[in-house]
Every structure is written in C-alpha cells, then in structure tokens.
Amino acid sequence: MIVEYLRYRVPGDRRAEFEAAYARAAVPLAAAPQCVDYELTRSTDEPECYVLRIRWTSAEDHLGGFRGGPHFKEFFAEISPYVQAIEEMRHYESTGVQGTGASVPTLYEWAGGAAAFDRLTDVFYAKVREDELVGPLFAHMDPGHPAHVALWLAEVFGGPERYSTEHGGYSHMVRRHLGRSISEPQRRRWVGLLLDAADEVGLPDDPEFRAAFVGYLEWGTRIALANSQPDATPPLTAPMPHWGWGVAPPYVAPAEG
Numbered sequence: 287m288i289v290e291y292l293r294y295r296v297p298g299d300r301r302a303e304f305e306a307a308y309a310r311a312a313v314p315l316a317a318a319p320q321c322v323d324y325e326l327t328r329s330t331d332e333p334e335c336y337v338l339r340i341r342w343t344s345a346e347d348h349l350g351g352f353r354g355g356p357h358f359k360e361f362f363a364e365i366s367p368y369v370q371a372i373e374e375m376r377h378y379e380s381t382g383v384q385g386t387g388a389s390v391p392t393l394y395e396w397a398g399g400a401a402a403f404d405r406l407t408d409v410f411y412a413k414v415r416e417d418e419l420v421g422p423l424f425a426h427m428d429p430g431h432p433a434h435v436a437l438w439l440a441e442v443f444g445g446p447e448r449y450s451t452e453h454g455g456y457s458h459m460v461r462r463h464l465g466r467s468i469s470e471p472q473r474r475r476w477v478g479l480l481l482d483a484a485d486e487v488g489l490p491d492d493p494e495f496r497a498a499f500v501g502y503l504e505w506g507t508r509i510a511l512a513n514s515q516p517d518a519t520p521p522l523t524a525p526m527p528h529w530g531w532g533v534a535p536p537y538v539a540p541a542e543g
C-alpha cells in the first residue's frame with residue numbers, strides 16, 4: 287500500500303468547478319481496483335489549498351495498472367484542466383508511526399475492561415465444564431484457563447498486551463488447539479455458551495458491540511477448529527489479532543438543538 291498526495295492551489299473563481307470536476311473524476315477512480323480509497327480535502331485556513339490523498343495498492347499498480355487501465359482516460363479528462371494548479375504530487379510510504387486516537391472507545395473499554403472479561407470467562411467455563419458436547423474437551427483444563435482466555439480476549443479487543451507478554455502469546459494459544467479435533471457442532475456450542483455467558487454477566491448488548499463481538503467469535507472459532515484438525519499444520523507464530531468495531535462504531539446521537 288502506498289499513499290499519493292497531490293497538493294493543489296486553485297484560485298477562488300475556479301474552486302466550485304474544481305470540486306465538481308473531482309466529484310465526477312471520483313467515479314472512475316472508485317471503479318479502479320488499484321485504488322484503496324481517496325479523499326479530497328480543502329484547507330480551512332487557506333481555502334485555495336486542496337490536498338488529494340489516494341491510497342493505492344502499490345506505486346506500480348498506480349503508475350502501470352491504473353494509468354494504463356480502462357478508468358484513467360475518464361478520470362484524467364475531468365482533472366486535466368487543473369494540472370497547472372498542482373504544487374506537489376508524490377508517493378509516500380508508512381514509517382510505521384501510526385495509530386488511532388481515543389475518540390472511539392476500544393471494544394475492551396466498552397465491554398467494561400479486565401473485570402468484565404474475567405466475569406465472562408468464569409461464567410463461560412462453568413457452563414463449558416457442565417456441557418455434554420464440549421465439556422469432555424476441557425476435562426483436563428488448567429484451573430487458570432478462564433483467566434488466561436480473559437486476558438486473550440481483552441488483548442484482542444484493545445486491552446493490555448498481557449496474554450502476549452505473560453502467557454506465551456499467539457503461538458501458545460495455537461499450540462493449545464493442535465490435535466483437539468474440534469467438530470463444527472462443538473464450535474457452535476462453544477460460541478453459543480459464550481454468548482449465553484455474555485448475557486448473564488451483562489456485557490453490553492447494543493447491536494454495534496454484539497456485532498463486533500460475534501464477528502470475532504465466528505472468525506476465531508473457525509480458525510481454532512481448522513487448527514485443531516489432525517492434519518492441520520498452522521503457522522505457530524503470527525501477529526496477535528486485534529479486533530475493532532468494523533463498519534459500525536458505537537452510535538452517538540447528535541446533540542439536540
């Protein structure tokens with residue numbers, strides 16, 4: 287992935303026409319498979335100044351695939367009258383210094399932090415132990431297991447990195463599933479019991495939180511099932527997954543008035 291920045295300086299009498307041209311150019315741009323996303327912004331301090339940010343799958347895809355492809359002609363026809371107004375046009379790569387701010391709470395915070403995940407896994411594994419379908423898989427479970435899985439879930443949902451630093455991280459978790467031959471009915475029951483436990487301990491039940499929570503459980507349990515099959519040879523090291531809100535962050539009603 288590469289980011290292209292184009293800086294324009296467009297005189298006041300051409301601004302409306304410039305923005306309209308870009309709105310039209312955005313149609314072929316959005317249709318190009320090399321384009322990840324784009325945004326045209328206008329300076330609030332100097333409204334003549336615009337920055338267009340386009341993320342491309344790669345610089346080669348931009349310069350070769352897009353410029354040589356079927357969408358470029360239509361795109362360029364719209365914006366070519368403004369080529370003289372370009373002050374900068376460069377590709378940039380990430381330095382790795384990046385992140386998100388705290389404007390949206392993490393799923394971990396929204397759920398209620400470490401205590402909420404501890405309550406969840408305590409209740410969950412009490413159910414698991416009693417369950418005729420999944421119980422036998424956990425017959426020799428370490429007494430610390432519920433607390434460990436609470437730390438895992440907390441970390442995945444944006445909490446402290448304690449499973450990674452104190453309990454062996456991703457590779458330990460993967461190894462614990464190897465050879466367990468988890469069946470699809472057992473996977474489903476595991477998810478069902480965890481959702482029952484979530485209700486019982488009062489995890490937030492707003493649609494956005496539950497959609498994200500279930501999304502992770504579906505993803506994670508399907509991987510656990512695949513990794514547990516007798517012939518599975520999953521990678522034993524991989525980055526810790528981090529789960530966010532996806533397309534539906536918590537809804538905040540606009541202030542009245």
Ligand code: HEM
Nearest residue numbers: 423426427428434435438459462468472473476506507510
């Ligand atoms: C999102 C899905 C899942 C997550 C996040 C998860 C997480 C974990 C973690 C972190 C461990 C290691 C705990 C430790 O460090 O002590 C573990 C072990 C284990 N998991 Fe999972 N797991 C998932 C799905 C499943 C499913 C679907 C099953 C079976 C139905 C399962 C069965 C087991 C078993 C049997 C162990 C070993 C228990 C023991 O210590 O004897 N897991 N899991």
